[in-house]
Amino acid sequence: MKEHSGTHEETVPSITPSENPVDNGEDVTQNSPILANGSKSDVESKLISENGIVKEDKYDSVKYCPEASENNEELLKILDNEEDEKGREKLISSSQQESKTQSGFAEEDMAPDGGWGWIVVAAASVVLMSVDTIGQCFGIIFSGFLLDRGASSLTTGWMINMFTFFFCVTGLPLASLIQEFGWRRIAMVASLMLFAATVSSAFANAIWVLYFTFSLLAGISCGMLLNISYIIVPYYFNRRRGLASGIIMALDSSGQIVAPPLVKWLQDQYAYKGATLILGGIVLNCFVAATVFHPVEWHSKLGPRHQRKVTQTDRQNGSSSSAFSRVRANFTQFLSSMLTNLRILRYVKAIVIALGATLFLCGYQNFMAFMPFVVQDAGYTLGDAAQCVSVSAVFNMITRLTVAWLSDSSWFSFRISLMFSSAVLTVTLIVFSLLRDINWMIGLMCIYGIGVGSYMCLFSLVMVHYFGLDKLVSMMGATMLVTSISNITVGPMAGLVRDLTGSYAACIWVLAGLSFCSFLLWLFMPLAVRFDDSMKKKRRKKYAQEV
Numbered sequence: 081m082k083e084h085s086g087t088h089e090e091t092v093p094s095i096t097p098s099e100n101p102v103d104n105g106e107d108v109t110q111n112s113p114i115l116a117n118g119s120k121s122d123v124e125s126k127l128i129s130e131n132g133i134v135k136e137d138k139y140d141s142v143k144y145c146p147e148a149s150e151n152n153e154e155l156l157k158i159l160d161n162e163e164d165e166k167g168r169e170k171l172i173s174s175s176q177q178e179s180k181t182q183s184g185f186a187e188e189d190m191a192p193d194g195g196w197g198w199i200v201v202a203a204a205s206v207v208l209m210s211v212d213t214i215g216q217c218f219g220i221i222f223s224g225f226l227l228d229r230g231a232s233s234l235t236t237g238w239m240i241n242m243f244t245f246f247f248c249v250t251g252l253p254l255a256s257l258i259q260e261f262g263w264r265r266i267a268m269v270a271s272l273m274l275f276a277a278t279v280s281s282a283f284a285n286a287i288w289v290l291y292f293t294f295s296l297l298a299g300i301s302c303g304m305l306l307n308i309s310y311i312i313v314p315y316y317f318n319r320r321r322g323l324a325s326g327i328i329m330a331l332d333s334s335g336q337i338v339a340p341p342l343v344k345w346l347q348d349q350y351a352y353k354g355a356t357l358i359l360g361g362i363v364l365n366c367f368v369a370a371t372v373f374h375p376v377e378w379h380s381k382l383g384p385r386h387q388r389k390v391t392q393t394d395r396q397n398g399s400s401s402s403a404f405s406r407v408r409a410n411f412t413q414f415l416s417s418m419l420t421n422l423r424i425l426r427y428v429k430a431i432v433i434a435l436g437a438t439l440f441l442c443g444y445q446n447f448m449a450f451m452p453f454v455v456q457d458a459g460y461t462l463g464d465a466a467q468c469v470s471v472s473a474v475f476n477m478i479t480r481l482t483v484a485w486l487s488d489s490s491w492f493s494f495r496i497s498l499m500f501s502s503a504v505l506t507v508t509l510i511v512f513s514l515l516r517d518i519n520w521m522i523g524l525m526c527i528y529g530i531g532v533g534s535y536m537c538l539f540s541l542v543m544v545h546y547f548g549l550d551k552l553v554s555m556m557g558a559t560m561l562v563t564s565i566s567n568i569t570v571g572p573m574a575g576l577v578r579d580l581t582g583s584y585a586a587c588i589w590v591l592a593g594l595s596f597c598s599f600l601l602w603l604f605m606p607l608a609v610r611f612d613d614s615m616k617k618k619r620r621k622k623y624a625q626e627v
Contacts, residue, residue, distance in 0.1 A: 196372075196379040197316035197324065203369035204309035205328045207267070209335030210363045211302045211309075213343070214278060214294075218243070219452030220343045220466055221359070222290065225352055231287055233453070233587065237575020239287075239295055240449040241567040244441075246299030247306070248564035254307055255421055255553040267308050267370030273301035275364045282356035303560070305366055308373070310540045311556060314549060315376050322541065326484020329537045333477030340466035340473075421554040422561070428608035429546055432601050434559040438566045439598035440502055440535055443591040446574050447509060454584045460518050471522050472529035479533030487541055494542045495605050497534055502599035504531030509592035513585035546609075570594065 214221075218240055226236055257266050277297035284290050309328065317324045346355035424430045452465035486492050508528040515521050543555040578587040 193316075193318050193320055196374065197313075199372050200316050200374075201313055201324050201327055203372045204313055205331035206369040207271075207305050207309045207366045208328060208332035209339075210366045210369075211274070211306050212332060212335045213339040213359060213362060214274070214298055215243070215247070215302055217339050217343050217469070218294075218449050220340050220462065220469070221347075221356065222294070223452050223456070223462065223465075224347070225284075225290075226287065227456075229287055233450075233575040233578035234572060235287060235575070236449065236453070237446065237572045237578075239290060240446065241571030242291060242295035243299040243302075244445055244571065245564045245567040246296055247303035248560040248567060250300055250303035250307065250560065253557075254304065254311075254560075255557055256415075258308070258553075262375060263308055263312050263373040264370055266304060267373050268367055270301040270304035270308075271364065271366035271370055273297055274305065274366060275360050277301060278360035278363055279357060282353045282360070305370075307556060307560065311553060312373055314540065314544060314552060316379075321544070322484050322488035325541055326481050326487075326537060329480035329484060329533075330477045333473050333480055333533065336473030336476065337470050340469040341463075344463055344466045421557040424547070424551060424554045424558050427547075427612045429605060429612050430555060430558065432605050432608050433543060433546065433555065434562040436498065436502075436598045436601045437539065437559050438563040439594045439601070440505065441563055442566050442571055443505060443509065443594040443598075444532055444535075446571055447588065447591050450574065450578075450584065450587060451512075454512075454588070455518070455521065457584055458516050458518070458521075464518050464522075468522055468525045472525040472532070475526045475529030476533035476536075479530045480537040483534045483537045484541075487538065494538055494545050495602055497538060498542065499599055499602045501531045501535035502595050502602065504528070505535075505595040506592050506599065509588050509595065513588040513592075 222239075254266070274297075277293050280297070281290060281293040284293060310325075313324050313328055314321050343355065343359070346358055349355075350358065425434065448469070451468060452462060455465040455468060456462060483497060487494070487497075504527060508524055508531060512521065512524050512528070515524065540552065540556065543552050543559075547555055574587045574590045577590050578584055581587075
């Protein structure tokens with residue numbers, strides 16, 4: 081590829097209506113500093129998009145705006161994020177400002193790709209293991225309490241799905257909260273909330289109390305902690321992102337291996353109240369782990385100079401405005417950020433990702449909640465149910481490590497892997513509902529762990545794969561919102577079916593149907609990608625003409 085000659089540091093006058101290049105026939109690159117850094121041939125020789133998938137943090141927008149250079153990501157981001165009149169005004173006014181590449185750095189450049197990043201990986205793993213002790217062991221912890229009080233399956237279904245609802249709904253405002261308060265503060269506050277929720281659950285004397293302590297408080301705190309742990313790791317890594325995500329996923333699974341027998345042993349030794357109080361002390365380790373969730377800039381490859389510059393700028397901006405003005409501006413920005421995150425759902429491929437994950441998670445999480453009841457209904461003990469959870473977690477961990485390692489390969493297909501996971505979950509749930517022998521149940525849970533592990537390993541990576549790192553938080557927030565809505569609409573259906581039919585098998589068939597729908601959605605992802613590409617092509621051509 082030919083190198084550009086000359087420099088582009090000279091000041092270029094802004095575009096005015098009389099200087100519109102479309103009207104007078106002048107070349108766009110002569111009037112816009114955003115478009116002045118490259119030629120059409122340069123861009124066409126380095127097209128990096130394939131089927132709408134972002135690669136190497138470049139935007140596939142360049143092929144729809146051939147006058148723009150690969151280095152001019154400011155224009156391309158604006159074209160991706162702004163479609164209304166306000167967006168057009170921002171696009172035009174950007175020609176009067178300095179290019180972002182001259183004053184800022186891409187998020188990929190900030191990633192240390194190691195170093196402190198490995199400490200963050202270890203801390204995130206501790207958080208995930210602690211969170212799973214509460215979330216994944218719901219049936220082990222509370223089944224005795226609920227059965228002694230004659231709770232119906234619908235009551236149980238509502239309790240776990242309300243937990244998941246609050247768990248997921250935190251994903252939408254999380255981006256704004258992180259931007260305002262930082263990773264560390266949010267994670268530390270959430271850790272204290274989870275500790276309070278677990279300890280207060282130990283003193284519950286009625287079923288309705290668990291709706292507040294477990295479903296509400298534990299749901300919100302677990303959602304914040306899990307989402308932060310999943311999201312922060314990709315920001316610390318670039319080349320080793322798949323490996324780092326695989327490690328936290330694998331260690332997360334190790335918590336599922338240890339937690340069920342640990343909870344069962346604690347209950348045998350100290351009864352429900354004593355065991356739950358000890359669990360409160362265990363989850364308090366999240367507070368210690370959260371203290372290492374530093375801003376990425378502190379450990380950037382670019383060194384401390386950029387961080388000092390940002391800090392001084394923030395201090396100057398903070399001193400120039402009143403406290404009331406800052407609070408009002410922050411609240412407005414908070415609401416605006418939430419709405420902006422939802423705009424990612426205008427892409428059909430985003431809807432496929434969100435709905436596919438929602439259906440899979442709904443089937444997977446409800447099955448884990450009902451499985452201990454199914455095992456005990458078949459005449460076995462709670463210890464046998466804990467063994468089923470642990471065995472599935474072993475294969476879950478092995479699969480996560482394997483798939484994470486493979487996901488960094490160029491030939492790896494995210495879509496095929498997710499379809500495989502959904503198919504495995506569907507089949508294993510149907511077969512499990514027909515079994516009455518505990519040995520066969522335990523053996524089938526091994527295959528079940530493979531299906532769940534391969535999906536959960538790619539849960540956040542597939543969002544980066546299709547949208548790039550800059551839209552990860554938005555995509556995660558939108559997915560969590562869709563999932564939360566399904567938890568209070570679709571989720572309780574399984575418990576209702578159990579109460580109406582008196583059969584746990586029918587309950588599990590409903591959950592298997594949700595997983596199968598997830599499989600069907602991923603079949604249509606190529607069509608969704610092509611549709612989004614055609615729509616973006618039309619929008620960008622229109623924007624290029626107006627500029």
